[in-house]
Amino acid sequence: MLHNGAGRATAARMLDLLRTAGTLSRVELAEQSGLTAATITNVVRRLIDDGLVHEVGRESLQGRGQPRRLLELDPSAWYAVGIQVDRTTTTIVVVDFAGGRVASAGLRGSGTSGPEETVTTLADHVTDLLHSAQVPRDRVLGVCLVTHGPQDRERGVLLTAQPTPEWLEYPLTSTLSQRLGLPVLLENDATAAALGEQWAGTVATDTFGLIYMASGIGGGVVVDGDAYRGRASNAVEIGHVALSGGRTPCVCGNRGCAQAEAGPRTVVEQVLADEPLAERLGVRGAIDSTLADFERVARAWRAGDPAATAILERSARWVGQAAVTLVNLFDLDTVVLAGPAFVTTGPLYQRLILAELEERALSRTLSAPTVLLSTDVGTAAAIGGALHVLRTIPVDRDTLQHRSSAPAPEGEP
Amino acid sequence: MLHNGAGRATAARMLDLLRTAGTLSRVELAEQSGLTAATITNVVRRLIDDGLVHEVGRESLQGRGQPRRLLELDPSAWYAVGIQVDRTTTTIVVVDFAGGRVASAGLRGSGTSGPEETVTTLADHVTDLLHSAQVPRDRVLGVCLVTHGPQDRERGVLLTAQPTPEWLEYPLTSTLSQRLGLPVLLENDATAAALGEQWAGTVATDTFGLIYMASGIGGGVVVDGDAYRGRASNAVEIGHVALSGGRTPCVCGNRGCAQAEAGPRTVVEQVLADEPLAERLGVRGAIDSTLADFERVARAWRAGDPAATAILERSARWVGQAAVTLVNLFDLDTVVLAGPAFVTTGPLYQRLILAELEERALSRTLSAPTVLLSTDVGTAAAIGGALHVLRTIPVDRDTLQHRSSAPAPEGEP
DNA sequence: CGTCCTACTTGACCACTTTAATTAAGTGAG
DNA sequence: CTCACTTAATTAAAGTGGTCAAGTAGGACG
Structure with a gap:
């Protein structure tokens, strides 16, 4: 040395x-x-x-x-894999050392399967993807599993019993690590997306917030280049900010939460409540196709459907209110939107969230608020997870030797 | 060296x-x-x-x-001064090197005076207090000015035009520094209180939130022992969290803010709305005696007055709701209450805020929430400011020489 | 074509830390 | 009572990660 x-x-x-x-x-x-x-x-x-x-x-x-x-x-020096798993969608990406996307795959979500089955499926898909992209496995630095909801990052375990009770405390990262022979990290979806945006250079500042909307609504905050994690890495639960005027009971036990008032599931249910509208948009309401249904509503908005527009605009205003609280508490002036729910609706939410911030954020007079769309709206979280691997796992002169001699380590260094 | x-x-x-x-x-x-x-x-x-x-x-x-x-x-090695200035109260404390309180004084608030006048008054009072406590001025490491609302800590300037327009951008720390011949720092009241609680050892963890209630409501968050400051040190404006069900317009432009729904001024106004009650409690409602009036309501509660109790309990529930949002966004399990408004009402707010957290905080099942009263409820912010000085300004082998030869520096090192 | 400017490199040095002994100051078993 | 044992504090040497100042390298400009 x-x-x-x-x-x-x-x-x-x-x-x-x-x-x-x-x-x-x-x-x-x-x-x-x-x-x-x-x-x-x-x-x-x-x-x-x-x-x-x-x-x-x-x-x-x-x-x-x-x-x-x-x-x-050197892009080919190392590679990393990011896997974003949600109830209704799964995205796998392979990224090279420079952060460029090498391959990606979109799968259906975990649905109601147990963790064992899901991990097996994921491991197979990752192996296939690496193979088809001709990425040698011993050049893969690691994998990051990106999920929504409470988790214990140290132990690599989810702290939620959804969709099935077996998920609670199931040894997620260690099992996947064993199947793949690679280190596996765990990360929150919104935080991963935020880290991804930062490396992608979407935002000029190194202090900003991110709202991630897939089946649910999550939030991430980056301050001075580092993710805010709080006491136990379950911070920025913006989906459970109780909003002024809201009354809808939420699964969390509170009322008027952003997610309950304005999340994709709620949007879909509001469409379903208007039977002719649901019929017209082709919205069926199966619990595992929330995002597909949401996408149908989004397309109707783009086609100029007034009913769909009204429902989406209401949702966007609510999310804007939550953004105001986010911005006031964390002292931000920049908010990024990411996640599959914004793929089509991005511009609509962007406009209305900005309007709320310009009208209500405390610091609006000190520095003008900015709302940006992610550079990778749909796959931001998976990309961010992969970049997190590149950033976190050290690449030593002798990482390769370690890798080939010892079996793959697990979790954080 | x-x-x-x-x-x-x-x-x-x-x-x-x-x-x-x-x-x-x-x-x-x-x-x-x-x-x-x-x-x-x-x-x-x-x-x-x-x-x-x-x-x-x-x-x-x-x-x-x-x-x-x-x-x-060695307690007598150095001393520091903390000055908490609010519209309706001012507190000055002198603290020794070990953090022990040496002297303190309570004054009326800045009221509607201009900054020039206020700074002069403060400088005189600090000089008097140091003199009467027999603290040699060349052993005073520095002064921390602790205020509410937006500020530019680097430049030592407030970013608010209240109570009079001259306050905006007035060179606060540099003027006071010149008057006293001592370095002067600027700090947010809730953050100062939070730092104070941490050094005081009130909380077991080094990650917690603090709600500071004087004339307004402020918030502070300490993560891993460091204050969360956000983009420009104006974070955790918990007084402007919009609450579920709230509709009252707030000075900030939003509706249903915690401060507008539940702050001391609102409590006093609710008492005033009930004329016989106001008469009975001796509440007059002068704008500069909000805290004195609030204290009258608090004493009525302690004496068992049902009307006063109802008003305070409503306020406490609202603040509890804001605490839920604070805890959900910053991922906390411990909240400390500090500030003059809690001197008498502390136990009431503590009980009801805890109840809200136990019922509604997201992480309530993962780790039981705790609500603590500051060890120095009324003077926490001033003490915290003084401790901030001891922590921030370096004490070198040759600080003394520097001090006596060069004129006092200003602001952060 | 030489001079000037800027990028990069080199080696001496420096501040802070660890490692491995060494010394200091007690306790308790025989 | 004293000697073996244990833990605390100190010391010197060596390692780590950087700076500083004085070089060398390579192209532009007069």
Whole structure:
């Protein structure tokens, strides 16, 4: 090991900077990290020796002096897998070391299956996807399982008994890890999406909130580049913010929660309550096809259907109210929207949530609120999970040896 | 400067640990900081040389071996001043290096005076208080000004035009700093109180929320021992959480905010709406005596008055609802109550807020919620501000020289 | 074509920490 | 009573991760 400036944390920071910027010179790395050029030289040398980084030409001339040599991550150095599992949808993505999407697959959700069955299915699909994308398994750094609701990230276990009681405390990550022979992390869907947006560079600031809407509504907050996790990583449950004027009882025991008043399931049920409308839109209301039904409503809105529009606009206003609370409590000025429910409806929600923030957020006079759509609306969470793997699991000079000799570790380092 | 284990940050951490624990041995410092005994030896030696720490006997025998030598902060090494300014109350406290209260004074609030006048008054009172407590000014590390509402901590300026327009952007800390010849920090009242509670050891965890109620309602969150500050230090505006069922318009532009529905001013106004009741309690409703009036209602509750009880209980339930949102979004299980409004009503609010959390908080089944009363209900924010000074401003071997040669610096280091 | 400017590299040094002895100061069994 | 044992505190040497200052490298400009 070198004696100068080769700290593991520092190296990880350089990789992060390169991943978000795409390509940077050593000078820019020094500026952005606050370290000296000397340190950068040493750290970068090691990264190049390890095959993680390449020099890719020089910067187009900007005057006199020696031109800066541009650095870039080697995309094929490592890969990571993100799996977003929801009741009604599942998305698997494979991402290369630079964060680029290599392959992806959309499956039906976990439905009412037990965890054992789901894990087996997922493991098979991951194996297939890696194979068809010709990604060698020993170059896969790890897998991140991304789910909704309360979880124990340390132990890699869900703390919910839904959809079936066996899910509660089922050894999710360790089982999947064993099946795949790869490390498996667990992450909240909204937090994963937020981390993903950050690396994707969707937002200019490194402090923002994210609203994730799939079957339910979740929230994530990134402050100074780090996810807010709270006491036990179950923070930002924006779906259970009780809204002014709301009265609908929620599964959580409270009344008027955002999710109960405005979530996709509620939107679908409001359509179902109007039988001719439901008939017209083709909405059937099966519990496992909430998102498909929601998508039908979204398309009706796009086609100009006034009833569908009214229902969606009501939902968007409610979510906007929840966003106001999110913004007031976490002191944000930027909110990103992500998740399959926004694939079609994104612009509508974006407009109305922004309107609520501009009208009601406390800090609206101090700094104008911004609402952005994710760069990967539908797959943000899975991508974010995969990027989380790249960021979290250390890539040492000798990670490969470790990998081939010892069996795959599990969970956090 | 010594060459071994004398890091400034490390030294500050030792002081923090000693301040919260009161007295610790070197071994315990090593355990709690994760550093080795060797490092502790060096850091502690320097602290003793600088006169900040003393050895105070040995630990009562716990078996064989050499007994541990107990360490303690020298209370008289330094002092700090905390000033909590509200519209209707002002509290000044002087705290010694160990965090003990040396002197305190309660004044009327800033009322409708301009900032110039207020700063002059405060400077005079601080000077008087230091004099009467016989605290030498060159041993005062600094002052922390603690206020409600939006502020720019970096620049030491309030971002609100209340009560008079001159307050907006008035150079608050720099002016006070000049008057006193001491560094002056700015801090949010609820955050200061939360930091205070943490050093005071009120809470077992280092992750908790705090609700601060004076003329308004504010919130603070401490995560892993650090205050959550958000984008621009104006986070956790729990007074402006819109509550389920609320409709009252709030100054912030929203409806149904916790402060508008349940704040002390609203409580007083509800009493005023019932003329015979107001008469009976002696509530007059002058805008600058909100807290005095609130205190009258509180005493009526304690005396068993049913009308006063009903009004306060309604307020407490509302605040409880806001606490549910706080707890759900920040993933907390502990909430502390502080601020002058809780001096008498503390137990009532504590009981009802706990009831709301036990009924409605999302994580109630994962970990039982706790609601605690501050150890210094009325003066928590001022004490917290003073402790913030002790924690933030570095005490070097040569701070004293700097102090006497150069004029007092201003703001954060 | 040499000078100038900027990027990058090198080696000496520095602050802080750990590791491995070493010394200090007690307890309790015989 | 004293010697073996235990735990605390100190010391010196070595490791880690960086800075600083003085070089070297490579292209632009007059």
